[in-house]
Amino acid sequence: MSRLLCLLIFPLVFISSLPAQDKKPEPKKEPPPKLLYAVPLVAEPGKKQKLALRGKSLAMVKEVKVSGSEDAKLKFLGAKAVGVPGNYPADRVGDSEVEIELELPKDTKPGAVKLTAVSASGESNAYTLLVRDELPTVAEKEDNGGFDTAQAIPLPCAVEGTIKSERDVDVFKFEGKKGDKVKIEVQASRFGSPVDGFLTLYDSDRKVIDSSDDVTGSSDPVLTVALPKDGTYFIALIDAHDLGGPNFGYRLVVK
Ligand SMILES: [Ca+2]
Ligand SMILES: [Ca+2]
Structure with missing residues (x-):
């Protein structure tokens, strides 16, 4: 070992062999909020x-x-x-x-x-x-967990709701006409909500028309659909990870 290396290593060995109580612990600094x-x-x-x-x-x-x-x-x-x-x-x-x-x-x-x-x-x-913007606001009402208990909403509107518990499913229904262009959008993750929304649109026969999970740069889903026929349509919203709780808020815009 060269003398220079020896000089460099010696202080390190010395310091690390000091008894633990002689080391002053750094005060734990709380990060900014x-x-x-x-x-x-x-x-x-x-x-x-x-x-x-x-x-x-x-x-x-x-x-x-x-x-x-x-x-x-x-x-x-x-x-x-x-x-x-x-x-x-x-x-x-x-x-x-x-x-x-x-x-x-x-x-x-x-x-x-x-x-x-x-x-x-x-x-x-x-x-x-x-x-809130100028859209009519609708409060989500449980129990809306299936097709038979879907919550009827007017168009356009903004639903303010909660994925209230793990595996909560929120289903809404609206009446549409063939050729109507409908945009369904979740506002949650972009505003910090823990909800990672997943949207599915069904027709009156309960067949899937389209679904969306994340759009570019966010976990919020968006669906833009030209309705294929007259009738009742169902929108189902879930958390993509099946998580939920009283703080899992979302705003669902349908217009
Ligand atoms: Ca809910
Ligand atoms: Ca998502």
């Missing part, structure tokens, strides 16, 4: 509402800032750690949450409002809140 999604997922302009913001490293958050709407009123209500079921990915469902009260002006434009959480470790990403 990360916002994933809101519960409920969709905010309604012109109304005071409570929102839970789910994400990671949110338990020590002391403030939430709103941008994109000068007249928005936001009140910080609290922050806490939440449990993650063992088989669920914490990166998708979040391990902590912040609760806020938010009032958006009536004329708030979809896509404009962003929320940022602040803790001693820094600022989070700017989370784009999903805000």
Whole structure:
């Protein structure tokens, strides 16, 4: 061994042979907060509402800032750690949450409002809140788990729903005419929701017309179909991984 190498190696050997109690452990640094999604997922302009913001490293958050709407009123209500079921990915469902009260002006434009959480470790990403647009809103109603119990919806509309538990299936039905062009779109994953939507469209004979899982750059499905005949059509929405829970929110736009 060359003398130079010896000199280089010796201090390393010396340091690594020190008793463990002499090493000072680095204080664990909490990463900056990360916002994933809101519960409920969709905010309604012109109304005071409570929102839970789910994400990671949110338990020590002391403030939430709103941008994109000068007249928005936001009140910080609290922050806490939440449990993650063992088989669920914490990166998708979040391990902590912040609760806020938010009032958006009536004329708030979809896509404009962003929320940022602040803790001693820094600022989070700017989370784009999903805000209702001019489409009529329909609340999803259980039990809608099959063709016989499908929930009738008008066209156009936006359904606000939840994949409420593992293997939950949400089925909706609408009346269509031959040649009608219908676009069916899930807004979930793009707004951080843990739902990885999978859509299937069936005709009145319960035969599959088309299905969609992910569109480019997202886990949200989109179907654009020219209806082949007059009659009742069924839309089935599931989570592609059969996961679910009270925080698995989605907005289903049919127009
Ligand atoms: Ca459901
Ligand atoms: Ca998907």
